[in-house]
Amino acid sequence: MADDIKTAMDQGAEQAKAATDQMRAGADKARDAFSEKVVEPAKRAGEAMKESGGKIAEGGATIGKAMIDQAEQNTREAFAAMREAAGAKDLTQVMKIQGDYLREQSQRSMSQAREIGELIMKFGKDAVAPLRGDGTR
Incomplete structure (x- = not known):
């Protein structure tokens, strides 16, 4: 009878160990799935946002x-x-210098x-490229 009790206890321990191993494997699988589905995408999104922020700062400085x-x-x-107007001989020259300056300034303003x-x-395109997953071109 003692042997039967010992055998039953050993079998119970083996079954408990098997159940624990299965639970541990399930927990490992769940952790891996969580990491793959949540943690890694969040890390990638954070890295993309950091890169995008750097590009925005760089663009702002350049602009x-x-x-x-x-x-x-x-x-x-x-x-x-x-200076040219100050050296003008008469009002007609001053008006011509002023007209030329205004015309050139208008063209310069449009170009600028x-x-x-x-x-x-x-810089807008460069800043959103990391967020869209376009990479670094």
Whole structure:
């Protein structure tokens, strides 16, 4: 009878160990599935957002520098026109210098606006590329 009890206890222990092993395997499988379905996509999204943020900052700096360069160019052109007008012989020359300056400034403004618009579009595309999964081109 003692042997029967010992055998029954051993069988019970083996069954408990088998059940524990199955539960552990199920838990491992669930953890792996969770990692694959939730954790890894979240990591990739975080990395894409970080890359996108870097591109936005880079684009903002480049656009800011371009705008400062344009303002500097416009100021140089304005002072050049003022110097030329200051050396004019009569009012007709002053009016011609002013008209030429305004025409050139208008063309320059359109060109500068186009340049800034193109930079904004380029950096916008570059900033959203990591979020869409386009990679680094």
